[in-house]
Amino acid sequence: MTRPVTTDADLHPRPAPPACDPREIGSLFLFDKLTPEQLGWLCGRGSVEVFPPGFLYREGEPATCFYVLLDGTVVLSRQVGQDDVEVTRTDQRGVYSGAFQAYLGDRVPQVYNNSLRVVSTARYFVLPADDFAHVMREWFPMALHLLEGLFFGIRNTQEVVGQRERLLALGSLSAGLTHELNNPAAAAVRATAALRERLAGMRHKLAMLASGRLDRSVMESLIGLQEEAVAMVAKAPDLGPLEAADREDVLSDWFDDNGVRGGWELAPTFVQGGMDQAFFDRVSATVDPTGLEGAVRWLAYTVETEQLLDEIHDSTTRISTLVGAAKQYSQLDRAPYQTVDVHELLTSTLLMLSGKIKAVPGLTVVKDFDRTLPPIPAYAAELNQVWTNLIDNALAVMPTGGTLTLRTARDHEQLLVEIGDTGPGVPAEIRTRIFEPFFTTKPIGQGTGLGLDISFRVVTSKHGGDLRFESVPGDTRFQVRLPFRAPDRVLATADPVAAGSGATDPITTDPTPAAPRTEIPAGIPADSPTDAPTDHPDLEDR
Numbered sequence: 001m002t003r004p005v006t007t008d009a010d011l012h013p014r015p016a017p018p019a020c021d022p023r024e025i026g027s028l029f030l031f032d033k034l035t036p037e038q039l040g041w042l043c044g045r046g047s048v049e050v051f052p053p054g055f056l057y058r059e060g061e062p063a064t065c066f067y068v069l070l071d072g073t074v075v076l077s078r079q080v081g082q083d084d085v086e087v088t089r090t091d092q093r094g095v096y097s098g099a100f101q102a103y104l105g106d107r108v109p110q111v112y113n114n115s116l117r118v119v120s121t122a123r124y125f126v127l128p129a130d131d132f133a134h135v136m137r138e139w140f141p142m143a144l145h146l147l148e149g150l151f152f153g154i155r156n157t158q159e160v161v162g163q164r165e166r167l168l169a170l171g172s173l174s175a176g177l178t179h180e181l182n183n184p185a186a187a188a189v190r191a192t193a194a195l196r197e198r199l200a201g202m203r204h205k206l207a208m209l210a211s212g213r214l215d216r217s218v219m220e221s222l223i224g225l226q227e228e229a230v231a232m233v234a235k236a237p238d239l240g241p242l243e244a245a246d247r248e249d250v251l252s253d254w255f256d257d258n259g260v261r262g263g264w265e266l267a268p269t270f271v272q273g274g275m276d277q278a279f280f281d282r283v284s285a286t287v288d289p290t291g292l293e294g295a296v297r298w299l300a301y302t303v304e305t306e307q308l309l310d311e312i313h314d315s316t317t318r319i320s321t322l323v324g325a326a327k328q329y330s331q332l333d334r335a336p337y338q339t340v341d342v343h344e345l346l347t348s349t350l351l352m353l354s355g356k357i358k359a360v361p362g363l364t365v366v367k368d369f370d371r372t373l374p375p376i377p378a379y380a381a382e383l384n385q386v387w388t389n390l391i392d393n394a395l396a397v398m399p400t401g402g403t404l405t406l407r408t409a410r411d412h413e414q415l416l417v418e419i420g421d422t423g424p425g426v427p428a429e430i431r432t433r434i435f436e437p438f439f440t441t442k443p444i445g446q447g448t449g450l451g452l453d454i455s456f457r458v459v460t461s462k463h464g465g466d467l468r469f470e471s472v473p474g475d476t477r478f479q480v481r482l483p484f485r486a487p488d489r490v491l492a493t494a495d496p497v498a499a500g501s502g503a504t505d506p507i508t509t510d511p512t513p514a515a516p517r518t519e520i521p522a523g524i525p526a527d528s529p530t531d532a533p534t535d536h537p538d539l540e541d542r
Helices: 022-026 036-045 102-107 129-139 141-211 216-234 241-257 263-272 277-286 289-330 342-352 354-359 380-396 451-462 496-501
Strands: 047-051 054-057 065-080 083-090 096-098 115-128 337-340 363-368 376-379 402-411 414-421 466-472 475-483 538-541
Touching: 022 036, 036 115, 036 129, 054 065, 065 129, 102 129, 102 141, 115 129, 129 141, 141 289, 216 277, 216 289, 241 263, 241 277, 263 289, 277 289, 337 342, 337 380, 342 354, 342 363, 342 380, 342 402, 342 414, 354 380, 376 380, 376 475, 380 402, 380 414, 380 451, 380 475, 451 466, 451 475
Parallel strands: 363 402, 363 538
Antiparallel strands: 047 115, 054 115, 065 083, 065 096, 065 115, 337 376, 402 414, 414 475, 466 475
């Protein structure tokens, strides 16, 4: 007869899982209004489980269970860039987490929107996600409809208002760009009309000189002086008002002494072109006194022509620069996800906002850029939207002037972009709310309250970065940190077609647009992302 083998499991049997007591479940604030039959059903479908210290689930994993804390200490956290940021720590009985959006079904991604870590051994009531969805649908149909309406209503409102804000921002930028383009365009038109007159005058004077008694050597000397005058215009120094006035007086007197009529009108043109009395002494030595005035006026037309050409060149260059900035800002002809130089993005944004910047009296813009920083992978057009929102907010709090500072630096494995202002600072009572959707301190009609919310989601969700701020009166700094290397979860969603179409833009269709604020379980205070450490006018480039 074979004797039974005694195993270690026989000597040390595993403890049975804790029993689910309907009375204990009913003592929790979440279930205290349920009937005994409903509590019994919950215990039949769910279970009480004990978890040792460690992660119970991680953000982004499939949401399979709904958890209600019975005892123990746990930490709820969110992924912000490369960091796992603690949102709250609690030992309060009844706080819940996990698949609490299961009742929405497949209309939203059923994944955990945060990470749950057990600090000290915790006991949980665990209910499968499908059973939790059944409870909501069958036991609380009216509440379910209200919750669905609230959830999708807020999301749809964010989409509509977000698009409206984009259109308003586009209109404002377009108006500013049109104004900025109009100035150099009008200057170019005026200069072109004046140039036509000067060229006609120069041809007329040349014909008069040629019809006079000037031999070939004199004409060659005058043409040589003309070429010299052109070269002098190109190298003309910038003179102060007093020095320019003194030189004009000297030339005007010389013209009067040498029989050149209207010398006081000609003198400013020649002084601006860099010519002095010594130059005209050579002109006088080249032609006889009867031809001197004609030669001087011919040279005046030459100088004015060169100056007008310089003005046209400057105006068209300004137009080209503005068009290039608009092209860089919009990124219309480039792939949505690409390697970019953040300094180019910041500069193009400043140019696009130059109208608003110039409208602030006494404003100084300081660019403190670390040009040694490498390019980074990014959605360039959407980062430009972030810079626009942050700069626009900074300008709004400095209506009478101040200093707008744009700084870049390396912060470990991230690139730091800091946009600072010298405004009154962010009041302590609103610091936990400024990233909330629809929260704004601007007057009605001037802000939708989505600028910082959109910026936060662009930086964190689309780039795996971090957006936070530090603020004291006179020194507020919004800090954007972007990884030098794109996180895997960002690369996985970097679909150029989808990102470029707008139809699946996660900025406007993300079903959990404000996760750090709206997805904290009941009973746990909803902390804002600002609880992370809050540790052209004059353009100064340091």
